[in-house]
Amino acid sequence: xxxxxxxxxxxxxxxxxxxxxxxxxxxxxxxxxxxxxxxxxxxxxxxxxxxxxx
Amino acid sequence: xxxxxxxxxxxxxxxxxxxxxxxxxxxxxxxxxxxxxxxxxxxxxxxxxxxxxxxxxxxxxxxxxxxxxxxxxxxxxxxxxxxxxxxxxxxxxxxxxxxxxxxxxxxxxxxxxxxxxxxxxxxxxxxxxxxxxxxxxxxxxxxxxxxxxxxxxxxxxxxxxxxxxxxxxxxxxxxxxxxxxxxxxxxxxxxxxxxxxxxxxxxxxxxxxxxxxxxxxxxxxxxxxxxxxxxxxxxxxxxxxxxxxxxxxxxxxxxxxxxxxxxxxxxxxxxxxxxxxxxxxxxxxxxxxxxxxxxxxxxxxxxxxxxxxxxxxx
Numbered sequence: 001x002x003x004x005x006x007x008x009x010x011x012x013x014x015x016x017x018x019x020x021x022x023x024x025x026x027x028x029x030x031x032x033x034x035x036x037x038x039x040x041x042x043x044x045x046x047x048x049x050x051x052x053x054x
Numbered sequence: 055x056x057x058x059x060x061x062x063x064x065x066x067x068x069x070x071x072x073x074x075x076x077x078x079x080x081x082x083x084x085x086x087x088x089x090x091x092x093x094x095x096x097x098x099x100x101x102x103x104x105x106x107x108x109x110x111x112x113x114x115x116x117x118x119x120x121x122x123x124x125x126x127x128x129x130x131x132x133x134x135x136x137x138x139x140x141x142x143x144x145x146x147x148x149x150x151x152x153x154x155x156x157x158x159x160x161x162x163x164x165x166x167x168x169x170x171x172x173x174x175x176x177x178x179x180x181x182x183x184x185x186x187x188x189x190x191x192x193x194x195x196x197x198x199x200x201x202x203x204x205x206x207x208x209x210x211x212x213x214x215x216x217x218x219x220x221x222x223x224x225x226x227x228x229x230x231x232x233x234x235x236x237x238x239x240x241x242x243x244x245x246x247x248x249x250x251x252x253x254x255x256x257x258x259x260x261x262x263x264x265x266x267x268x269x270x271x272x273x274x275x276x277x278x279x280x281x282x283x284x285x286x287x288x289x290x291x292x293x294x295x296x297x298x299x300x301x302x303x304x305x306x307x308x309x310x311x312x313x314x315x316x317x318x319x320x321x322x323x324x325x326x327x328x329x330x331x332x333x334x335x336x337x338x339x340x341x342x343x344x345x346x347x348x349x350x351x352x353x354x355x356x357x358x359x360x361x362x363x364x365x366x367x368x
Contacts, residue, residue, distance in 0.1 A: 011070060018072045025075030033167070036112055040175035043108035 077151045078160060081129055082122030089346070090121040090217045096350045097218030097236055100357035101225040113176045113224035117217055120168035120184045124191040124213070126161030130154050131196050135262040141255065161192075172224065180224035187216040201263065204270040211244030212237075218350075235293050236353070242287040243346055246280040246319055250339040253277075253322070254332040277323045280338070284319030288312025291349050304356035308349055315345045 011019065041049055094117040098110055129136065129147055137148035146152040152160075165188050173181030195210030215237045222233035245267075252259055252266040253276060259266040267276045291312045295305025318341045321334040 009070070014072050015070050018074050021074045021076075022071075022078075025078070036115070036171065037175070039108050040112045040171070043106045043112075044175055 073146065073152045077146045080146050081126040081152065081157055081160060083125030086125060087118050087121050091118045092347070093240065093350055094217035094221035096354045097221030097233060098225045100354055101222055103226055105225045109176050113172060113180065113221065116168045116172035116176070117184060117220055119164050120188055121217065123161045123164035123168060124188045126157050126164065127192040128196045130157040130161060131192070135264060138262040139258045141258060176224050177227050179227055180220050183216060183220045183223055187213050187220065202265070204265050204267045207248045208245050211241050214244060215240035232294070232299060235290065238290050239287065239349060240346065242283055242290055243342065246283045246287070247339065247342040249276050249280050250322065250335045250342060253335040273327045277325065281319040281323045284315045288316050294353065300353065301356045301360060304352050307352035311345050311348045314341060
């Protein structure tokens, strides 16, 4: 089945701008979360973070 | 090619969002969040134990995000009455910027991540208290009490009073008398703060059908209760000094701020019913914010000074 041009939704400029704004915010939030988990793990466990049974 | 805009999709229930990140940030009630961040930070930093600074920052961040999640879930549930009050009509949901189901999903995701982050990286007691606070604010206050009883903000005020206890628990892993007194200061401060607002917003609350104390018990009764709570909070504010774990400088600051709070509440008590401008109620509302900031700042300064003095003497 092919998608007809008539069935597709084209975003308006303001919708595109808002989506881009939200995407950037989500990317920044995810990056911040990664940093928080990384630093928080080191702060909580210290060198013991790397002690595990082989 | 069809360009479909919101006006046309609105009829079918579909809608292409034009909400920006700023609209989602507004769902977090940033002004309330700033007070939560400050009181949680004081609860955490005023403990007598040394706290890892990274864990301290993560704890405050998680508490802030948890408080923001509560705000988003509150706006999701209250979108109908928010639209009827001038003070809240421009919030993202009644303004048509964010859909209710988007706000619900946003709030739930943030609540989950804030609690898990606090538990996994800092302390599980603090995380459990944060989860309870979110539950209390959303289910007990917003869904149950707010539209049913004039005691809504008295009982619901507990949700706003928990952050310093959570901060304390994040640092020490425990609940103690000191943290309970910080809780009590905010808990007892909440009714006079909100009832001062409700006095000069009586019409709006009435239009929205929210049974605030002035709408239910009347002007005189509300003013009497405001004064009674202000006197009690002034006394409780001095307790850390009276019990011997805060210094005289804190005691003096708390006594002065408490006297100011009681004085402004007294002026509200003397305010005639016909006073349409309600300047004393507006003044009390403004001073109540200064009171809370001032007493927590004094408590923090006192605790940090005591720690510095102990280090200098060692």
